Amino acid sequence: MSRRLVVVTAGLSNPSTTSLVGERLADAVSTQVAGRGENVDVEYIELRELAVGLAHALTTGGLPDPALDEVKRRISSADGMIAVTPVFNASYSGLFKTFFDVLDQDALVGMPVLIAATAGTPRHSLVLDYALRPLFAYMRATVLPTGVFAATEDFGSADGADLEQRINRAAAEMATALVSTRTGVEGLLQEHLDQDGASGRSRDGVGLQPPVNDFAALLHGHDGS
């Protein structure tokens, strides 16, 4: 069974360092998954192509955008995600955050997420742990232990080998997460339901909310008797 991996990058230009890091991570994951006897299909999502639609989504109270809806479906149905942002003024870029702001709160539930960031200086490297990790933890994604930070000096210097190592370590974690499957005996393994009745599955938020199938349950306790 082939797995689906989406790579979300918020680089400004094309090509960009950010997209490049996303590609290197994806290639490493593919290799590692192949080494485990499985396949992975990689899909790239460049957020710059969605920038205008994202701005409209923020200013129109959720007017649906077909291109954005398609991306939401692709993300929530994926088996894993690599998310790469450039660092601007000490955090993820506004474009990166805007994208995750318009996703459904449950869009990434349980999904393995590899976080990565690029910057001109290594002094920003903790951005992974004080900005990206809390964002995805809030969305109840499974953030992999290793995040990959790439500064300008990682490219074309002796330190480049260290970057390669970090990429491979992160890719191994992602590959392990991708090939692991849910186990349990049908009917015995209770899906955890939270207060709102939502299961531990990601939801793309496109289309209707889950329908209510029993009005009597809604009315229970509210009919005045």
Next chain:
Amino acid sequence: MQFGIFSVGDVTTDPTTDTTPSEAQRIRSMTRYALKAEEVGLDVFATGEHHNPPFVPSSPTTHLAYLAAQTNRLTFSTATTLITTNDPVKIAEDYSFLQHLSGGRIDLTMGRGNTGPVYPWFGQDIRNGIPLAIENYHLLRRLWREPVVNWSGKFRTPLNNFTLAPAPLDGVPPFVWQGSIRSTEIAEQAAYYGDGFFHNNIFWNIEHTAAMVGLYRRRFEHYGHGTADQAIVGLGGQFFAADTEAEAKRIFRPYFDDAPVYGHGPSLEDFSRATPLTVGTTEQIIERYLGYADDVGDFQRLMFIVDHAGLPESIVLEQIEILGREIVPVLRAEFERRRPAHVPSDPPTHASLVAEGPDSPHRKVINAVVPEAQDEAAGSGASRTSR
């Protein structure tokens, strides 16, 4: 089929002249629009309900009573009545009284409306939005249907031996639409009671509208109120008409670009593709709205917003004139031509509900027929309550 206009009653600066109507002027304009609607042969005028500036309509029954006194034919509705923050007892009294005054020309559209800060002004909490809508509406149904109400709920003080005065005109409660854009609970609520479902789709794509209406239709049938295509559906609309598309866009664009809700966002062209907004000739507008019956099925009410975004009174009156004299007669004939005989043309009216007699499902608090499968599961095969 019924056609009408609705107003949210916003006081908005005209971006082309930088003039802002006073609240008094805005209220007078809304009155003129309703009177114009009757004059040009429209069927319905609906007013919004808001409790914060820049909106004026905080007291819908006051306004509708004033309008009913000056009209003979027009049906009045709401867009919407806040079932969350109004006391159901006061809604029951006000609209019952209004139904007597208007001679049966009132129906209501329930909505949750409101933003977070408004709820506490009425002692409520927006986080209870759906439970408030469920409980308050059920109480409203009982107030309009039971001669003596004893009630103990979660959101208001209990009622002991309460009798509504005045009782509903002819003993028939007003017809109710449930309005919702995204909440599937409200579509379910409308289906359960056999109420109308109004999808105010003016900011939404037709795929979403069709999905919500489809859900309501299936559940309407599930609860035994008729077949899915007989469910009572209302839609919103938005247009601006002129002799040519270019002329319509030239006049409307500055209002669109600066509109409080969608201004400074998508272009007029993009917004028109994504939503029902149609800016062009009457032929273009007619074609667009006729197409909606292909997507959501034959429906019973179509309500246009015509007076927002700072459009001046003279332009709005002209647009209502075009709507009533040129657009609606063609839509009415064409919708009628395609409608199968078993699908109702109009939503229920006071007269049609009176004609259904005292045993009508409409006069029961709970009129859903619990389907067989659920009956067995609940072990109560005798719980069928009506048709």
